[in-house]
Amino acid sequence: MTPNDTKPSAVTVRGLVKHYGETRALDGVDLEVREGTVMGVLGPNGAGKTTLVRILSTLLTPDAGHATVAGYDVVRQPRQLRRVIGLTGQYASVDEKLPGWENLYLIGRLLDLPRKEARARADELLERFSLTEAARRPARTYSGGMRRRLDLAASMIGRPAVLYLDEPTTGLDPRTRNEVWDEVKAMVGDGVTVLLTTQYMEEAEQLASELTVVDRGKVIANGAVEELKAKVGGRTLRVRPADPLQLRPLAGMLDELGITGLAATTVDTGTGSLLVPVLSDEQLTAAVGAVTARGITISSITTELPSLDEVFLSLTGHRASAPQDARPADSREEVAV
Template sequence: MKRKPTDTHTDGARSAVTVRGLVKHYGKTKALDGVDLDVREGTVLGVLGPNGAGKTTLVRCLSTLITPDAGHATVAGYDVVRQPRQLRRVIGLTGQYAAVDEKISGFENLYLIGRLLDLSRQDARRRAGELLERFSLTEAARRPAGTYSGGMRRRLDLAASMIGSPAVLYLDEPTTGLDPRTRNEVWDEVRRMVGDGVTVLLTTQYMEEAEQLASELTVIDRGKVIAGGHIEELKAQVGGRTLRVRPADPAELRPLAALLDDSGLTGLATATVDTESGTLLVPVLSDEQLTAIVGAITARGVTIASITTELPSLDEVFLSLTGHRASTPHPQDETGSAGHEETAA
């Protein structure tokens, strides 16, 4: 299918998804409160936020499952309200739980979706076979999907979202409840999709997932966008760095910590000794403070094995922006999390 042109940024990059002032109410709850965002073609935009922040509501609006109350959004050049039929042909969606028919085989699941997307019988068979091989499901292709493991069902769900070769793919917390090995497999597939030119909008509560996959981030809380940009830009917004000093002699760790704290160079913070890594961690708020701390260490005549500075972790950024840490969902919490998102998101 011929795709419509997308919006172009001033730097020449083009937006596959453009959202302006999107609003959605559920009764008295304003799930989306004037959301703006852009997803550049061929990239992953990570949308972070706690349960109930509005992430799933945003995905449902952009995939035409629900209609926004106000605002405007285009995806792959199509208006989400005025052109829903055309839009559905160029998007894919993987939700928090694998949406596969467990009574039929993996092949039949994919073939059925291909036919629903108006692929010919031959093309639907070919596409199903390609994706089963790509997602390492060929050996299980003829087995009922109900016999698949959780990771296999998730891979089948991802394959189903790719049947129509979408220009834009929505991944709504795609690795919730998965074990680390399966999660890594899903991440590898997402990277491969992006390498093929697919644009991805990823909602997640996993900080590691956002850092692994997303080139840019948007943070949503209570239906509003509260921050956005490249990961390093968001970390810089929070302010502060950590100086990590590893002396050649680990016996110097505690004397160094005491020296810096007693000198007042650490301000209201304190130097922390990490005995496991053999390093001293010192919060730093300015270049002047950094210079003074390094000078004090040098003046003591300590031999330094390594010295580096680090920006805050993404989890620390989230805590600073929202006032609480991002939750890390567990398999037993999935039902409650999903229900909360649907009613209060």
């Protein structure tokens, strides 16, 4: 049992179904997110990620199934639910004609915050997200990273218990992406529960304590990052000889041993290592024994699980999207599926 298993659920989804004509966007999705954690929802375009978020934020009504968020039924109690959630979509949704401060103040008033509290909350969040100096400038003058931070600040105005982040770093450069990740980690540190949809494996590993993989409207795997890697199977034995000149002789020696099922070794000259794919404990033991028995001085021997990208490919048959620094607005999913 992990520490997260003892926490109460902030989001519970059972048998969620949603159709768009003949397309079954969600096909019986089950999901559970523990309080104060980040659940990463992975999947290729069209997998159903955005549809799930829209249902959980009361923007869509499911055709079947049941979901509760922070104790509220998403269909029967939408008004109560909207007061305890925040949402940041793939692209900044703030009013670009208004200054940053006015954007936040307006949202506070729409959430029925008293004027004094809305002003104080706007000031507080602008400072937290390093936007105080730009507070009186129109949002259209902000950089992409500043807009994204303003968007995150807007989603936090009402102090949400649950925050939905739908591919929040799409189109951002690496530095700005890291800034967004830092802010998300800070929110979770404050006790916010986060449901994160993403196609970026690095983002999932950075932020999520648990992962759910969705494809064609179905959940095909879930668990902690290391659990999913272990489920896919396969490890890599990384052997680093003290003398780099021993790399190729060592590779040839392993290939000639005839260890049952052992794949061909790969020489990584960049790190001075030999990579040996192993599928079983027996292969691992045999390979390590062979290396140590040859009298070659070894600097290090380690085993590595598959990368999350390899896990994604194995589960879905698709490669995960690589982060892009300037993704055009019209490249988003054509329908929210």
